[in-house]
Amino acid sequence: MSRLLSTKVPSVRIRKLQRDHVDFVLENVDLAFANSLRRAMIADIATVAIDMVEIETNTTVLADEFIAHRLGQVPLISANCDEAMKFSRDCDCLSSCDLCSIELRLNVMCTGDETVHVTTDDLAVVLPQQSRIVDAPEEFSRRPPNFGHPYNKKSEGLQPILLAKIRKGQELKLRCIAKKGLAKEHAKWSPCAAVAFEYDPHNKLRHTTHWYETDEKAEWPLSHNAREELAPADDEPFDYTAQPERFYMDAETVGSLSPKEVVQRGLAELQKNLGSLVHALTTSNATDDVNQNGVIENPTAQSNGFPPTSTYGGPSAAANPWSGSPQANSIWGGMGGGASPTWASGTGTGVGPSSSPVWSGATNAGIGSSPTWGGATSTGVGGSSTSPAWRGPTDAESTTWGNESPAWGT
Structure with a gap:
């Protein structure tokens, strides 16, 4: 910007x-x-939508799942939904109650010879129990009179939403539970x-490349928003x-x-x-110092007794974990001449049952009988090498990674 x-x-x-x-x-x-x-x-805006449908009778030509899906897409009045209703996950009830849900019922049967249209006008909202209103008067007082009703139910100038068509002898009877939700969970909650x-x-700005055959302006007409801005001149520099x-x-x-x-x-x-x-x-990390690369330079101690962890997952006291600086306690085991290993300071236990640190340690036992990384000329991991594979002496006769001198840390 x-x-x-x-x-x-x-x-x-x-x-x-x-x-x-x-x-x-x-x-x-x-x-x-x-x-x-x-x-x-x-x-990101919460609304109310039908989330559960209990079908008692359905003798129409439509399947139960089809009708339930159509009911879920019916927009319900959700004005002031944030303060007037709870999320089900925030409610103390087991399944649903008047504080976190709205009950709607539909019961239509065709008794004549004419086709009956089942619409959202046939959905009736069940009023909450009086005891609930007394227990939580603030929530219910914030609900408008038509809260939870279908948007276009008996509204002037609006047609109701068609749900199904039934013929003589067919019946549709069901119970709906509407809940509060977000469109991140399901698109039916999108306002x-x-x-x-x-x-x-x-x-x-040339953010769009127009493909055209002969004339770009003729094949890509401008929108009505173009009247709000001045058109660029043909010789105007970009x-x-x-x-x-x-x-x-x-x-x-x-x-x-x-x-x-x-x-x-x-x-x-x-x-x-x-x-x-x-x-x-x-x-978060209010007491830590973070440099311009996002690396914590002076991490605070942890409560579990372990060394403080760096952004690369290992203990850290070095300002730059990737450098070969001779600072003590380098993240990767004293690379570049670290005076002390970071994985087990002193002569404490290393990665395995060693009495000395495995990485950048002394000549005591490591994972095998000698430290694999940074040790002297004792046995390596497999017990067959006469010199360690990493950071070993330069006169190694045979190593895990070849007959030549170790490639790393010589």
Whole structure:
């Protein structure tokens, strides 16, 4: 992001606002923020949707699973869902209760000769028990009167959603349990049908390569957002440092939440996620010093008594674990002349049942009868080498890795 862009104040300009659609322009932000907002509106906003269906009678031509799937896609009114309802995982009940779920029932039977359309108008919400309302008055007081009802149930200007068609003698009777959830778990909880955004309608940044046969402008017509920006001149030089700063966003909701609430809650969820990330970064390893390469230089001691671990998994007291500096306690066993091994300081137990460290140790027993790495001329791992394979003397007669002098650490 350019320095000029970072000093500007983000702004939102709403171009169109309808019952289930909003079109707005987001300015003075970078591409990552605009896309994060889009993803938050799609998948990070909690809504209510039918999660379990108990079918008592189904003599229609549709299978039980087909009807249950259709019911799960029905948008339910979820206004103020964050404060008006609990997640099932946060509730104390065993399966479902009035605090974490909403019960809906459907019972339709065709008795005449005409085809009966089973729609969302036939779904009836079961009122919560009075005892529950008395025990938790705040949660229920935050629910609007139509909370949990199908979005277009008996709404003026909206047609109900068709669930099934039944003929004479056919019946559909079922019970539904609606719960609170996120679209990360299932798409039925998404409050949006689609969220899209466009930037740079004239393709001045050349983020898109247009394939064309004869005429690029004729075969790739501009969108209506091109009227918001000036078209580049034909001889205008390309600015490779330019960054997009204006985004044309278009969100279409399914009806469970209003477009205004979707945008506001999307921004709130994005702010909460970023706050959690900042908090985690500032509180973890607060007493450690991290250099510009992300390596902890002065790690704090662990409570389990073991040496502090570095970012590479092993104990660390060296400032640079990969260097050959002669500092003591190098991560990889005193590479480059480490005076003391890091895997078992002094004469304590090494990796195996050794009385001396295995790596960069002395001439005592290692994994076999002598340290395999960094030892003297005693037996190696298999007990057959007259010299260790790594960091051994240069006059080794035979090693595990060849008849020549060891390749590493000579």
